[in-house]
Amino acid sequence: MSLKSERRGIHVDQSELLCKKGCGYYGNPAWHGFCSKCWREEYHKARQKQIQEDWELAERLQREEEEAFASSQNTQGAQSLTFSKFEEKKTNEKTRKVTTVKKFFSASSRVGSKKAEIQEAKAPSPSINRQTSIETDRVSKEFIEFLKTFHKTGQEVYKQTKLFLEAMHYKRVSYSYDVLNENTLLAV
Known part of the structure; x- marks a missing residue:
């Protein structure tokens, strides 16, 4: 009977635990595989992008509303x-x-x-x-x-x-x- 050293339990490759950005720190599943430092950077970028998109949407809606108001005023004979x-x-x-x-x-x-x-x-x-x-x-x-x-x-x-x-x-x-x-x- 040969005794083999068998590992029992869950085996996880070390590379799966590291941060997605490759900074050398360990990632966290709650942060989608990023370490805390990289997560803050990614979250900040995503948040800034969302804010920018929201501003662009708000500006576009404001322009459309102003144009609609101006056209309704023009049809009534009044100038904006x-x-x-x-x-x-x-x-x-x-x-x-x-x-x-x-x-x-x-x-x-x-x-x-x-x-x-x-x-x-x-x-x-x-x-x-x-x-x-x-x-x-x-x-x-x-x-x-x-x-x-x-x-x-x-x-x-x-x-x-x-x-x-x-x-x-x-x-x-x-x-x-x-x-x-x-x-x-x-x-x-």
Whole structure:
């Protein structure tokens, strides 16, 4: 009877345990055969590639959305705003708000004519440029009619409501502008 030295158990070749990149360290099945150093490099590359693809997709979708919006505006007879027009509009709105604030503090001490107040209450706000639905128009008219029953108090409530809506619109526009700038800086 010859005694052979037989190995029992699982035999794994040493090369199967080493890192896929051949750096000399041992790989890990959880890291797809890479060592910790090479895994971090591969994961970072894959993550950067995914981020880049996501940015490209987002930019493409943004362009498509802008083109669709511009074409819908052109079919309605309106021209799309360029960035310079946006800046001009924003500057005009800031200037108008400064004069509104000045009027607010100076107008509280003197009393204007009733016709001027009624005319101001009826005039639509130039700062809120949005497409309104039929339902919004109907509700707005009902609200104004309701406030007319309260005369002077109703006019004051209308003014305060209008100022509040303008402030909320301005905050929304400036917030989205700030987010856009922040995302642009992150891309660089």
